[in-house]
Amino acid sequence: MKAFFLFIGVMLTVSSCTGDFDAMNTDPNNPTALSPQYLLPYGIEKVVDRSWGGRDRFERLNLDGAMLWMQYLTRNIYSNEGDNYGLSVAFYNNNWKALYNDGLVNFQRMVSLSQPGGKFQNTNYEGIAMVMRTWTFSLLTDLYGPIPYTEALKGTAEQPVYSPTYDEMDKVYAGMLADLKTANEKLVVGGPAVSGDILYNGDILKWKKFANSLRLRLANRQAAKKATESRAIMAEILGDPAKYPVFASNADNASLKCTEVLSSNNELYLVMVNDSRTDWNVSKTLVDKLTDLADPRLTVYAQPNKDGKYVGHANGLPDAIATTYLGSSSNIGTYFIQKTSPQVIMTYGELNLILAEAALDGDISGSAQTYFEKGMTASFEQYGLKMTDTYLKTVGTVTREKVMEQKWIALFGQGLEAWTEYRRTGLPVLPAKDPRAVFENDGVLPTRLPYPTSEASLNNANLAKALTMIGGKNDTKAKLWWSEK
Template identity: 30%
Template sequence: MKRTNNNIYKPSRLYRLLFMTGVILTGASACTKNFERYNTDNTGVNTNLTSLMTHEQMAVINFSGGGDPNSYQLQQNLNADCFSGYMMSSNAFGGNTNMNYFMMTSWNGEPFKVVYLDVLSYVSKMQGMGVDKDYPAVFAVAQLVKIMAMGRATDIYGPLPYSQAGTAKSGVSYDSQQAIYNSFFTELDAATATLRSWISSGQKLPFDFAPMDLVYNGDFNRWLQFANSLRLRLAMHIVKIDPTTARAQAEKALNPAEGGVITNNDGIMKVKVSGAGFSNPLVFIAMNWTDINIGASIQSYMSGYNDPRIGRYMDKSTDASFPVQYKGIRIGSTVNKPAYQTYSTLNFKDGSAPSFSLTTPVQLMTAAEVYFLRAEAALRGWSNTGGTAQSLYEQGINTSLAQWGVTDAEYINNNTAKPAGYTDPKNAANNAAAPSDITIQWSEAATNEQKLERIMTQKWIAMFPEGQEAWTEFRRTGYPKLFTVVHNNSGGTIDTDIQVRRLPYPQNEYNTNRTELNKGIQLLGGQDNGGTRLWWDVNKANF
């Protein structure tokens, strides 16, 4: 991480105004719509469009700038990856940070900046070039990536400029999160209709789409399945605030006539690391900066379950002062890097074939996640799920095991193993009892709440290391039960037991768009802090 002398991060790129995004977006529409406007090489590949498409895909978890993963570290790693229970840093970064709930103003604007400058503006440039008219299937893919990225952003902050983004140089209004989600579903309708039409027509593009598709290598059928899976994910997010819309959208996603959802591991949504100077940013931070370690929560669940994936997820500790073992760090612990960087990290060095390297694709949605979404839909009695809650739950586990190349025929039948408590060999003040006693084996005799905890716990294990969606689903359901923060330095704005609910808005918005920002804050209920609940984050039971 780039630091000033006082160890507080300062963005290496000038933090531009949201209004500047408006200039970028509206300026793009001035492009002409003749084929000659594209920069092409002698193979017919549209090199300009390739640059725009690949940049947008890499910006979802921002490694689009190449080389230096400062942006991703602040966009996700030092917030959602840690709040989800997956990660914790051995670096104290000067003392008060997000990890002990002192929400860092200089850090927490990064997701906001990225989604406007590196995603929405690139989609608008494509539209300004006429891609939506000339190559509608390609533009549908760009729209899907945009929806995923903007969904992550609104699930970080809440209300955001969306419908009016790019229409003005100042006074850009905020949409409610409900309106943003409704827009997502409408945009998914358009994108999936376009993809189904394109696929059924048998048409071919006048250039090779594969080089600009870092996910599915030009396979529009796979993109359609991802689109339906994304609809299912977004629908489930809103089940507690708007169960009618949630059910309707989930059943549409699962309707076979829509094109299907992701069902096997070759459909995983993951962005390839392609091109000189690019690397998987999470691996880079763990390997080259040694700034991130495994969190106590994921380690304690997997150790307690004797989960066969544990050695594929994490390396064992290297600390000579205690026996070699899997050992995470509890969030909010008082740490110093020399002592704690020896705790477990991502699996980039243990074993003959570690899971993670600098070129490992960046995972955003797994097939296992989709099975668990379907399991929850079945539990709620929705249509088109294609199985019972139990069968889909077990398929989710087995699909995840297969993804990570491990086998354990008895794992799903284990009805005794439970999450382990946490012991910190270097500081007993960080010790904690097991956060849950939930077991693995499905039980029809269990309550719906217990069944949901099983689904969500295994879903959380299977989504590793994608912390943004894991944090979102923890906030929505309360599962899995995570270790609480050791030191809460939020000044009372974040409840230790309820944990972080969102990131505060960037200071830049206060400086440049205060009037509209204040309207957005009112949509949140009037408070802009880490304890403020989002629209879909309803404080009530799951059933």
């Protein structure tokens, strides 16, 4: 599948003659415009693969970045590949390029082709593309900060823009939240059929639920900066579930269902099993926390070591020390490294923990404790586990710190999302660094990715303006707009 869609991704639309000659000499095997049914699966797979793992060494956005920084995993070798906060140029160059070129360009093409007046008018394709375009933009702005947004994706417009300006994050968030509301209106249950939907198999109601759940995520993320606006958005969605449906169970989770076909296997499987990479173990931070809580998710997130125990080691250890743990620290759980393991975007469990935080902050009505318990229960059930009264009693009464800790636990595998929430809130509180660890970046856990080097040569004037929005330096220490710390 991926090989076929790679052809689609690089194929250029060609011009043709007009009149009868053109009609007689059209090759059906070389279409002049790709329909949304081909653009959709290519865009989804490319972006989800990037967010979940990434197979290429020095570009593994999640695996060698956020999963290490959030102390889900740790390295037993090559600690300079993310675990010690060091980054390769390819890490921030190629992920920027891929998210824009492989994801956003194709979703924008879908919108243009399926909107009124487009060659393949279909309001459901248009709505789906808007949801995926928004999610991809949210990845980019949460990774880098201010980004080209309003002038992005206009390289082939009637009046092309080759040097797009950067928008401040608050403007990007305003645009994303507005687009998700519009997408919900575009998506019509019982409306035109769609093909090529490898996320929800054409179930438009589930796309509507994803659009509105994602809108709640983004509204909650900006709530400390735009309280009135965010509360209005949350009230609108939660006050009219018929018009604005949200996730109602794990069956609604947004996740890419990987397949047995090699090209569409789960990315962690491809790296750790197919490519035989054994560079990672589970972090001591995760093992210790789940052990303290007697949390059965540990048996899913990790494999027991040769002695039948769950053991992790500290992050940031130099190779000479880290390699000694290769045979004694636990590996990532087998659930996550199957060919068909799902690559998750957002879950019902996360949604409820978002609502628990919002209730605690006074942004919505309802019981924070109820949302909190529903979030934990959904996370357990996501892995076939059963919530117990004993666990609920161990965790105790809801607080913001507990909500964020449970969100961190529930987001295992979704390192980018956990990293964003940590940078926003400073929670959960991570343990003191191991005295043997050696970190780059002055020991500062990265707060953003640097802009790619290509921007300095291709869009330097606008890049310079963007840097003034984050303090003037293109480094990994600047705090982003939604940071509450």
